[in-house]
Amino acid sequence: MTMLHIMILIPFVFAIFVPLLYKYFNKRLHSGWFVILIPIIIFVYLLQLIPKISSGATIYETIPWIPSFGINLDMYVDGLSLIFGLLITGIGALVILYSIYYLSKEKEALHNFYVYLLLFMGAMLGLVFSDNILVLYVFWELTSISSFLLIAYWYEREKSRYGAQKSMLITIFGGLAMLSGFIMLSMITDTYSIREMFAMSETIIAHDLFLPAMILILLGAFTKSAQFPFSIWLPDAMEAPTPISAYLHSATMVKAGIYLVARLTPIFGGTAEWFWIISIVGLITLLYGSFNAVKQIDLKGLLAYSTISQLGMIMSLLGIGSAALYFGYGNEAAVYAAAITAAIFHMINHSTFKGALFMVVGIVDHETGTRDIRRLGGLMTVMPITFTVALIGSFAMAGLPPFNGFLSKEMFFASVVKVTEMDVFNMETLGVLFPIIAWVASVFTFIYSMILVFKTFRGKYKPDRLEKKAHEAPIGMLISPIILASLVIVIFFFPNVIADLLLVPAVSAILPSLIEEGVLNIHISAWHGFSAELYMTIGVVVVGTIMYLLLKKWTKVYRLYPQNLTINALYNNSLETSQRIAASMTNKYMTGYTRDYLAYIFTFFVLLIGGTLIITNSITIDLTNDAPVNIFELAIMFSMLVAAFTILLAKSRLTAIISLGVLGYLVSLFFVIFRAPDLALTQLVVETVTTALFLLCFFHLPKFKEQTQKHKKGVPFKPLNLIISIAVGAVVTVFAFSANGTQIFEPIASYYEDSYELAGAKNIVNAILVDFRGIDTMLEIFVLCITALSVYTLIKLRFSRREK
């Protein structure tokens, strides 16, 4: 257990105590004050790692989890994971601070909220620090699950449940695809360690499974990071409380896909497939997101599409940057390494300004009761501080100076311009589209940034259309957005502090070969002459302003696209269809009759056991070594047969049950003859208790007679059931004989004979039950417990429903 492991596991451990703290302190103190300590502690811990990591060192700690399968908690800190760790905990602390004022402690189920939030935080930390891909996968799915729980936090709203289900279905689908990709990777490399895979990059790329593994893993990354066409879940995820939208759905969780792509770049990077898939998907997402953001009337919807678009931009930068690994060294590589730098830099910037914007929107929602752009307006004078933060955030998002978004946007433009000069990967065919798409998308980004700030805060103040009387938010709620907004400005003026401390180690983690070459020279400056990227920015501002002013004239284009052809419609239709098909399939075999289910179970049993016996050709009936059958056994056998036939032909239930009891007692007599007193005793008592149970159930069953009267010759005869019963009997008999006649392995019985020395018990049966195979017994009593509780719930809940 090292410090690093403790830091990653603290959120999980603390989550256990949150409900207790909530229970005892909630009246006096908002639970968030306890929870906020966790991200602060981890943040401080990670901060003090910066000097070490930025000097080029890495930290690797491991503790065994399932060592027999090579699955260990291998935690690895390098520049890339450190940035993510800092974002997760830093933004996490600010979001929790914000949530303390956003969520009322009187009305909200805060214990649930903070448990889910801590669960997410721990999972996300585990995700970015895991070196073992299977552990990474486990944490990956855990983030999906906690995101699901948080989106459905107000689960009484139908939209919340819909959004939660949608995000779950899409991200888990991607997660499973990613798992199979990981398994393929580990099949190729025979390791689970990502770092060991780096060294085998050439083997992986030459392997047949390279392309499928890559595509499957990218599916995971694209679904998580809301890339087109999987982006549809993100706008619906906005049903979550705003702190969650700010935290999970803009700053951290949706960046997990970015992280994965960046993390695996040393393995796949430098290939044409990786380059094309990621940059094209990224660019399409960028355009799709920014184009759709403009038409949103819900502020959070606008931010959701804007997040999609920004994620697409970062993704495309990672795609472009991966070309650096193709060149490997020299100035050519350095040019593309700049794209990777831009990606990581923009990711940090995006977390700051988007986090601030989400919090601003949350404040507007909280103080006015609506997020509808059409009802808002003129809030500038009412909420001056909020307006300032919104202005900073929006201008940074639009890529204007003096805000950090300008720097990374310029770097983005520089990269897409540079990439047109590339002469590999068939770049000459489509390469020219890169800067065009980037520029068009940036124009839309500019427009929606302006909509966000000016439609909300300028224009006419319409107090009659707001649900509450608007006023400035309490200071506690403003602290977090103010901190983020100041960062936006600070980063603009001192970008190279971040570059030296965080970006260089991160880029060197993504492009390790470049570090050895010494070509990595990251220097970010706001002013670099009248270059192509500056003209592009000026063009964006000019065209964007004109289009924003003429907004009403051209928004009709959004109505041109038919609603039933959207991806959302496709998702809804396929969900509905699959539910309908599943329901009709289930209704076909779930008849509600125990007798039918028994028939299924027995048929399956016969097919499985009987089939295995025949396929493996293991039917051996060898009676030569068996003991002779004596007269007592024969007599008991005969009595059992009589009892069994009595059950079949019984005219009343009482007779049937008593005969069943007779059968059971006779079986216990067999145990006595074969000297198994424990079994005999158990059988006797079980038989007694079950007979009593049967008698109790009598009360609820329809009369036996009434059933039989409909059919003159007793219970209707069903040939299929006869065949199944005979088959079951035959299979069991053959199976028993064969098991007795075949010995593939050394019998383990001799081990148990030492029970007195090993377990201090002379009764082997009991020693087996409580000691040698204690887990079996434990799980058996679990089953008993579950059975008892289900009988109880089935009967008692049925009652309460009827009473309603």
Next chain:
Amino acid sequence: MKKPNDIILRAVTNVAVVIILTFAIYLFLAGHHNPGGGFIGGLAFAAALTLLFLTYDIDSIRANFPFDFKVLTAVGVLIAVFTGLGGILFDKPFLFQAFDYFNLPIFGKTELATAVLFDVGVALAVIGTAMVIIMTISEDR
């Protein structure tokens, strides 16, 4: 329901239940070296309760055994799990059972085993399960 004339049943039950309960406890304790153990002991105990229940009505059983059998089941399972966890504290595998011999007053040299604690859990879970099922079904009118 017509009140049955069950004086013989009641007279027998009063004596038999004591015998069965004693036997159940004996079975439970004997399990370590002789036929018996938590499962059988628990079931025999449940059988005694069932007999009581068949003879008298449910309310008198509730009055005499005033605990919730659902809770009893859960307690049994928890005891079993926690005795299993005990092994972990001593750096042994989960569900590791220890035993040793002690010189106790009255009993003399006696073997004490943690397996008995585990068996207590098993017995409680079995009694609880049987009683929950029987009582729930019989209350369902």
